[in-house]
Amino acid sequence: MARIPKLTTTLAYDRYMAGQRLVSSVDREWRHLVLRSYLEPVRQDLLEAPGLRDFTLMTLASGAEHLERNLGGAWESADMRVNDLWFVPPTPISWRWHSISDEPLSTLHVHIERDLIDSVAQQMGLDASRELSLGDAMRFNDPLIAAMLAALHRAARDPADSRLYVDTLAHALAAHLLQHYSSGNDARRGGATRPERLVPRRIRRVTEYIRTNLAEDLAIAELAEQAGLSSFHFARVFRRETGETPHQFVTRLRLEEAARLLRATDRTVLQIALEVGFENASHFSVQFKRGYGATPLAYRLRA
Known part of the structure; x- marks a missing residue:
């Protein structure tokens, strides 16, 4: 068996996973984070994985499992259920598990770039020495983090969700982690509030x-x-x-301009989609139907 490195990158981490990949944001051109989900085997006797440079959170998307990990030579365990969270430390770790539910067992992995965390910390006026620290807990619960991971999971599966929406979620997640899970609570906060x-x-x-x-x-x-x-x-x-959130505001303006162009011009749906900032005609059509209750072509015929 090949020797496991001490550290690896988020993109390379996929090769150490045991499950079947279900969803990946790698090809979505998201900024600052990568999301993947896997359909896991009902039983895994041993999975050895390197540490990760990026800050990584995991949760169960479905099912339940008895999960064990070996971190530093001792095995510990916990029963994990949907919305339970755990942190993947930047050090090699061994896992084993078995399902304790009749539901399919699937996991969700979210990798956040360290550069984003450092940038948000600076924007929050936190001292540079402040570090994210989730301790050695096998499992922790945070409904807001669980909700943000679920929203990112939905976005990864939905071609109509924009990068601006994901960008907003990524910044909010980093800010929440820094606010509630960082060391150095006496860190200096710089800069006065703007008038x-x-x-x-x-x-x-x-x-x-x-x-x-x-x-x-x-x-x-x-x-x-x-x-x-x-x-x-x-x-x-x-x-x-x-x-409105920035994402909602931008989407509304894009759809309003698209509706005007559909009424006033004979440009194709693709031309209009690109002109108002959508990635492709499919993405545009899904969003337009959400906003106007009709596809772009149907709207044009009615206008």
Whole structure:
């Protein structure tokens, strides 16, 4: 058997998995994170895997299992069920498990780039020495993290979910982890809060930027820069001021412009999709039907 390295990359980690891959975000061009899910064998007597450079969380998407791990020479175990969470440490680890449910056993793996965590920490004004630390607990529960992982899982399976939506989730997940699971609680927080009276003007600048650049691949960091805010604060401030998340606002504007072009021009659905910022005609059609209750062609015929 080949020797297991001490550390590996997120992309290479897939080769050490025992299950059948069900979903992967690798080809979705997501920023900052990778998501995969696997249909696991009902019993695995031993799986040896290297540590990971990226911060990695796992949960059960379906089924239940008795999971054992060997970290540092001693075996420990816990019964895992849907929404239970566990952390994959940056060190080699051995696993074994068996199903304790009649449901198919499937796992969800979310790998978050360390650079994103460092960037969000800086935006939150946290001291550079602050580190994420989930301790040695075999299992932990956090309903908000479980909900965000489930939302990312749905996004990976849905071609209509945009990179901006995933980008927002990734930043929110990193911020939550830093807020609640980082060491150095006495870390320094830098920078005074920006004057609230300037916020509406900043958000107006962003909305005009979005309208001018609908066809572009807009990112949270790019929009936050227009507002002169950190990505961490921008998403919250934007929703407070507009009543919509950045993803919802951008999608609504893209669909409104697409509807206008369908009524006023004879451009093809693909041409319109690309002009207003969708990746392809299929993605555009799914989103358009969600928003207008009809496919683009059906809408054009009725207009």
